[in-house]
Amino acid sequence: MKNVSSVTIIGLGSLGGYVCGSLSKVSGIKKLVVVDFDRIQKKNISESIYTSKYVGDSKVYAIKRIIKFLNPDLEIIGVKEKYIEGKTKLPCKTDLVFDSRDFIYDRNGEIDCRLFITSRYIVIDCRRKVSYNNHFEGVYNQKVSKLDLSNAANIVSSLVENGKIFDIIEKEIVHKVELDYVCRKTHEILQEKDNMVTIPDPKFIDLEDSLHKILESNKKQSLKMFLGSKESSLMFKEIQKGSLTSSNDVVSLLTQFVQSPFATAGFIVVLHDKQKEAYLELLPETGAA
DSSP states (O other): OOOOOEEEEEOOSHHHHHHHHHHTTSTTOOEEEEEOOOBOOGGGGGGSSOOGGGTTSBHHHHHHHHHHHHOTTOEEEEEOSOOOTTTSOOSSOOSEEEEOOSBOOOEESSOSEEEEEETTEEEEEOOSEEOOSOOOBOOOSSOOOHHHHHHHHHHHHHHHHTSHHHHHHHTTOEEEEETTHHHHHHHHHHHHGGGOOOOSOTTEETHHHHHHHHHHHHHHSOEEEEEBOGGGOSEEEEEOTTOOOSHHHHHHHHHHHTOSOOOOSOEEEEEEEOSSOEEEEEEEOOOOO
């Protein structure tokens, strides 16, 4: 996995400001280069990381103050000018260059990712060379809150921290992530609750959420079962295709699997049912916070 130690962010408005704040918390990042020519106006406050005390200040000055408060050890280099690709000379080379300007410009290879929000999605556009017939100012086509912007920025930062950003850059993918995914998924779970089977053993937290899916999945294929996450499991077992025929079979199998001296109150059962592979993760309820 490639590590990131430096990032350039061009455009420090609503999304760009939150991306800077989120990146400042990513382990391994030592330097941010922030680029913007504009000043903060009162109308910017409702949809940005900035507060009213920064009205009239340059966005570069304000974001440097905010980030220094979040991470005093981070090196921040400010560029107070309008970025024009191929003409604007950045002060140093960084591992990543993000463009979050609220304007549509052509791209000729200097920018790794164009970041923007549309219709409740954060879009991470990694096409390197793009041209448009018209250049125009970007506007939100749906209401966006500060929490939405923070969530969008955290999605970008998580891809940076786990190194996946380089995979989508290499393939020049236009990656779209739904901002309302957690709320939508929660709504689906609540709708399913009325049809759930009550599991008598409280050790398996929310097993009823996936019980029917476990049985259906095992009808089609073998299941792998991991104690902990798949990537860092403490134990592993394979469940042969068709060996689970009832809810009692599932509970009995899980009970036998977790009979060990682990210090945990219970286990959260997570089913991953993919086309080529299906597996269960039993995540210990550790109480860690």
